[in-house]
Amino acid sequence: MSNERKNLTTSWGSPVGDNQNSITAGARGPVLIQDVHLLEKLAHFNRERIPERVVHAKGAGAHGYFQVTNDVSQYTKADFLSEVGKRTPMFIRFSTVAGELGSADTVRDPRGFAVKFYTEEGNYDLVGNNTPVFFIRDAIKFPDFIHTQKRDPQTHLKNPTAVWDFWSLSPESLHQVTILMSDRGIPATFRHMNGYGSHTFKWVNAEGEAVWVKYHFKTEQGIKNLDVKLAEKLAGENPDYHTEDLFNAIEKGDFPKWKLYVQIMPLEDADTYRFDPFDVTKVWSQKDYPLIEVGEMVLDRNPENYFAEVEQATFSPGTLVPGIEPSPDKMLQGRLFAYHDAHRYRVGTNHQMLPINRAKNEVNNYQRDGAMRFDTNGGGSVYYEPNSFSGPAETPENKQSGFAVSGVAESVPYDHHDHYTQAGDLYRLLSEEERTRLVENIVNAMKPVEREDIKLRQIGHFYKADPEYGTRIAEGLGLEVPKEEARS
Incomplete structure (x- = not known):
């Protein structure tokens, strides 16, 4: 931090002559409305908080890099995975799920594990948890599920009856409930837990050949969990324990690391595997589809400003790059819409332009205007497509690959109902x-x-x-x- 003193200014850059005393009509007179500096400070203060995330409100983040350690180009044409040794800058946000922005870190809850890779072909977000499965497998149930995890509308208290009523009527939750209630339900720190993409995704290589894929981030610090009584003690004495631990570890040079592995499934196996491979309440046996090493993630830099980098960071499983595509996972399909939509509401329609979210490569499109558009807004360039003025054009080689679909359009569950x-x-x-x-x-x-x-x-x-x-x-x-x- 520089020791050089800078002049205090208003938000429009005008020097401030007095930041200690309001302008009044005489020594005891009322405050004058002409004190625009006072009005600006109070009005901005009233608007300093953007809406907290509906889920994953409490979190911590860090910068780092991802480095490829194994050639996986036979499976995907994604540029950031194209060669051994390639480094890609990234940002990660860890979080709890159900708690509010000021809630305790050490509660029994899944942990969010959201990674943003700043690749040369645009940003790629992998938005997962510290568990390989989830409570539900269809996005239509998500609002109801989260309602049970939040506060009762009458008492404004957490409601165990609602939690267990929903789970008991949704037997697909049993796998995740067992993980949540096990020792893994309270990680010792963010550094001592694994991360998972949870959903099934599709990888496509340069020849257009596709496979199904699942992601596993394995902590190199080892898995450690908290004793229930110690977790409760910390929740009262240091509710920001995990946030503090992550910041301090990086600050002192003890950089957390994870190895990324994937499971690869041939497309045709999806029709015959003993569990539906797109059901996010199920895992693939590692005996059937062994882990394949991809690379290493290292966190080596703390944010300079929490709000600008952690609170305004936006992630979506729909933020994809060529070579990585969605699967028919019903929960994933819902998230492809919901996450981008949440950010448009919470941060603003131009959230992708904020420094923490902006792609490192040039962004070219025909989107214009909207609140807080703070670049040139496209200047005088062509603003529609197709056009005859050499504006940005599509690249057919980057079309998503197809997969076969069949059946009647109706509301149907997954075919497999073995939740036990x-x-x-x-x-x-x-x-x-x-x-x-x-x-x-x-x-x-x-x-x-x-x-x-x-x-x-x-x-x-x-x-x-x-x-x-x-x-x-x-x-x-x-x-x-x-x-x-x-x-x-």
């Missing part, structure tokens, strides 16, 4: 100590639920995943497994 196998497999992978903590966490979370039928319905789901799983939770709640489940 993967959750049960995860339970059985846990050690006895981990199972005990999982059961204890679920029991404590369900005790405040006001209706017994909701508890019993959810116990039935746990029992279907693994009889021991359901029985132990039932016992912890002083209930019995529903007879119809016990007989099955």
